[in-house]
Amino acid sequence: MTQTALDDLEAFVLELNGVSAEAILPLFRAENDLQDKGTPGAYDPVTAADRRAEAAIRHLIESRFPEHGVIGEEYGEDRSDAEFVWVLDPIDGTRAFIAGLPVWSTLIGLRHRGTPVLGSIGQPFLGEIYIGSAAGRARLVTRAGERPLVTRKGVELEAALIATTDPEACFNSRQARAWTALRRSTRLARLGCDAYAYAMVAAGTLDVVVEAGLKCWDIEAAVPVIEAAGGRIGDWSGRPLGRTGGDVVLAGDAALHAAVCAVLQSPSGT
Amino acid sequence: MTQTALDDLEAFVLELNGVSAEAILPLFRAENDLQDKGTPGAYDPVTAADRRAEAAIRHLIESRFPEHGVIGEEYGEDRSDAEFVWVLDPIDGTRAFIAGLPVWSTLIGLRHRGTPVLGSIGQPFLGEIYIGSAAGRARLVTRAGERPLVTRKGVELEAALIATTDPEACFNSRQARAWTALRRSTRLARLGCDAYAYAMVAAGTLDVVVEAGLKCWDIEAAVPVIEAAGGRIGDWSGRPLGRTGGDVVLAGDAALHAAVCAVLQSPSGT
Numbered sequence: 001m002t003q004t005a006l007d008d009l010e011a012f013v014l015e016l017n018g019v020s021a022e023a024i025l026p027l028f029r030a031e032n033d034l035q036d037k038g039t040p041g042a043y044d045p046v047t048a049a050d051r052r053a054e055a056a057i058r059h060l061i062e063s064r065f066p067e068h069g070v071i072g073e074e075y076g077e078d079r080s081d082a083e084f085v086w087v088l089d090p091i092d093g094t095r096a097f098i099a100g101l102p103v104w105s106t107l108i109g110l111r112h113r114g115t116p117v118l119g120s121i122g123q124p125f126l127g128e129i130y131i132g133s134a135a136g137r138a139r140l141v142t143r144a145g146e147r148p149l150v151t152r153k154g155v156e157l158e159a160a161l162i163a164t165t166d167p168e169a170c171f172n173s174r175q176a177r178a179w180t181a182l183r184r185s186t187r188l189a190r191l192g193c194d195a196y197a198y199a200m201v202a203a204g205t206l207d208v209v210v211e212a213g214l215k216c217w218d219i220e221a222a223v224p225v226i227e228a229a230g231g232r233i234g235d236w237s238g239r240p241l242g243r244t245g246g247d248v249v250l251a252g253d254a255a256l257h258a259a260v261c262a263v264l265q266s267p268s269g270t
Numbered sequence: 271m272t273q274t275a276l277d278d279l280e281a282f283v284l285e286l287n288g289v290s291a292e293a294i295l296p297l298f299r300a301e302n303d304l305q306d307k308g309t310p311g312a313y314d315p316v317t318a319a320d321r322r323a324e325a326a327i328r329h330l331i332e333s334r335f336p337e338h339g340v341i342g343e344e345y346g347e348d349r350s351d352a353e354f355v356w357v358l359d360p361i362d363g364t365r366a367f368i369a370g371l372p373v374w375s376t377l378i379g380l381r382h383r384g385t386p387v388l389g390s391i392g393q394p395f396l397g398e399i400y401i402g403s404a405a406g407r408a409r410l411v412t413r414a415g416e417r418p419l420v421t422r423k424g425v426e427l428e429a430a431l432i433a434t435t436d437p438e439a440c441f442n443s444r445q446a447r448a449w450t451a452l453r454r455s456t457r458l459a460r461l462g463c464d465a466y467a468y469a470m471v472a473a474g475t476l477d478v479v480v481e482a483g484l485k486c487w488d489i490e491a492a493v494p495v496i497e498a499a500g501g502r503i504g505d506w507s508g509r510p511l512g513r514t515g516g517d518v519v520l521a522g523d524a525a526l527h528a529a530v531c532a533v534l535q536s537p538s539g540t
Contacts, residue, residue: 029475043457099431099460100475101467102372102396126372126396161369166461167438168453183438187313190369191436192462197371205299205370 001112006135012064013108013120013131014141016057020090020106021124023052028125029100045094050074053090053106061086073217085111089217093194102126103196109221114243119221121199130199132225138202151231151252152204157259160207163190163197175212175247178236178264182210185263198222198250202229207252208260210236214245226250232257236264271382276405282334283378283390283401284411286327290360290376291394293322298395299370315364320344323360323376331356343487355381359487363464372396373466379491384513389491391469400469402495408472421501421522422474427529430477433460433467445482445517448506448534452480455533468492468520472499477522478530480506484515496520502527506534 027049038044054074061068069082073089086108091097093104106122117134130149132138138149164170167179183189190197190206195218200206202225211219219233219241226233232254234240236247238261249264251257297319308314324344331338339352343359356378361367363374376392387404400419402408408419434440437449453459460467460476465488470476472495481489489503489511496503502524504510506517508531519534521527 029473045458095458095460098475099433099458100470100473101460101463163369166459168450169459180438188315188365188369189436189439190365190371190462192460193371200370203299203370205368 001117001134003135006118006133009110009118010131010133013110013118014129016060016108017106017120017122017124017129019056019060020053020108020122023056024049024091024106025124027052028097032098034098045098046074047091047094047098049097050091050094054088057086057088057090057108071217073215083113087111087116087217087220089195089215089221092218093196096192096194101192103193105195105199107195107217107221109217109223111220111243116220116223119224121195121202121222121225123196123199128199130202130225132202132228134224134228136228138225138228140203149202149225149229150204151201151226151229152207153230153253155207155252155256157185157256157263158187160186160256160260161188161190161205162186162208162210162260163193163200163206164210165192165194165197167191171212179210181266182208182260182263195219195222198226201231201250201252202226204229204252207256209250210248210260210264212236212247214248216243216245219245219248222250234261237261271387271404273405276388276403279380279388280401280403283380283388284399286330286378287376287390287392287394287399289326289330290323290378290392293326294319294361294376295394297322298367302368304368315368316344317361317364317368319367320361320364324358327356327358327360327378341487343485353383357381357386357487357490359465359485359491362488363466366462366464371462373463375465375469377465377487377491379487379493381490381513386490386493389494391465391472391492391495393466393469398469400472400495402472402498404494404498406498408495408498410469410473419472419495419499420474421471421496421499422477423500423523425477425522425526427455427526427533428457430456430526430530431458431460431475432456432478432480432530433463433470433476434480435462435464435467437461441482449480451536452478452530452533465489465492468496471501471520471522472496474499474522477526479520480518480530480534482506482517484518486513486515489515489518492520504531507531 069079
């Protein structure tokens, strides 16, 4: 892909964030037709905001790039073997959304021939879009302007600020032990932020995020943002992520990523 | 206290939030002279933003009401036996603050003859002040205007959205078991939001917050906000809070508060 093609697609991603925000914001902290799409005992909330935002994003993609494929959390797969495939989670953190907490985000990623080349983490209530591309540029776009995104580098494990969403709900018992071992090896842990924590790694205020059991739409949009900001993303063993999500470690640099994986894989962690 | 006196003091609390925001915002997601005020092994971060904001709030109180007392997290007690005593936490959630997460808040409470009569939960990065008084008025003041705060009423325990900050770090083992029992009895739990979660109960998007080991400045400002919004606040046994903080349950109404306390005190919870 050429730089010009990526720049054009980046501008389009900002447009997609705009139509998504228009669909979501009137329903945040308001009546939003909350429903449970989970199986009995496994609550899985979805709202009209999730559905309307994904529909709005898909509509704009289909009108502009009818040949592109789309994979979305709410409406499934269309042309997922196309050269370009969009990977969408209109509201990552629906639980935060329904609780009124402004740490949900809109994830929009683009694959080219199977590889993530462009992605954004948008938080429209805050007016923030964290966006990055395989051309190596990552920036935070706000109403006030924009600035480059650069991860914090050279942080030792014992000084690291780490995050995960919900150890009790998202980790199995082996993963929970590994998380506890990681907490004990690091300075400070934060909880509850879903993909918004990825944006904090890109911006250099958090050093590590650890998650498990992700779907592709939970993580793929973050890959170009983190990598272009200088960070490292892979699985809990340090291997590259597959195209289906899974267990994920993000870190500000490769050395910290390796140190985190070593703890997660150590006998005390496993 | 007369309604007029409370109204004047409410206007003053908005002013205090303003000087605090001016001190904090330039240091959010920026160099902020982060230091550790904890004992070895117990990391307790403090920044120039905490110190400057509390100094700015104290300065304005002392210039306007020199006879009032002040109790603050960073600079201790002055005239704490005065008729009016301010109880301050300039940045509740310093851990969130240093991680770049916009869920910290500024807590400003006022006691009159030992009873909390006025309080605010401010989030200046979002431009929000949740404020309530013993006169029975609670409202959210934003740049765009204001609206009344009303808790969600009549929610059954099994449908409740609950929150706490960090079960692993803030609860002892008995409390952690009680929290797990509560999670299993309710619909959905959120983590990581410190006092900002109290504001969500006042606004009716969260139903319950459970915390343990709080200091007076972590909770007292929230009491008039929650009560004026129609909610209930007490300890884990359902008794009124003391003036020193402690273990706290906030709920949207008295029935849900009682139901939560029953789970927290049950044999499976304890």
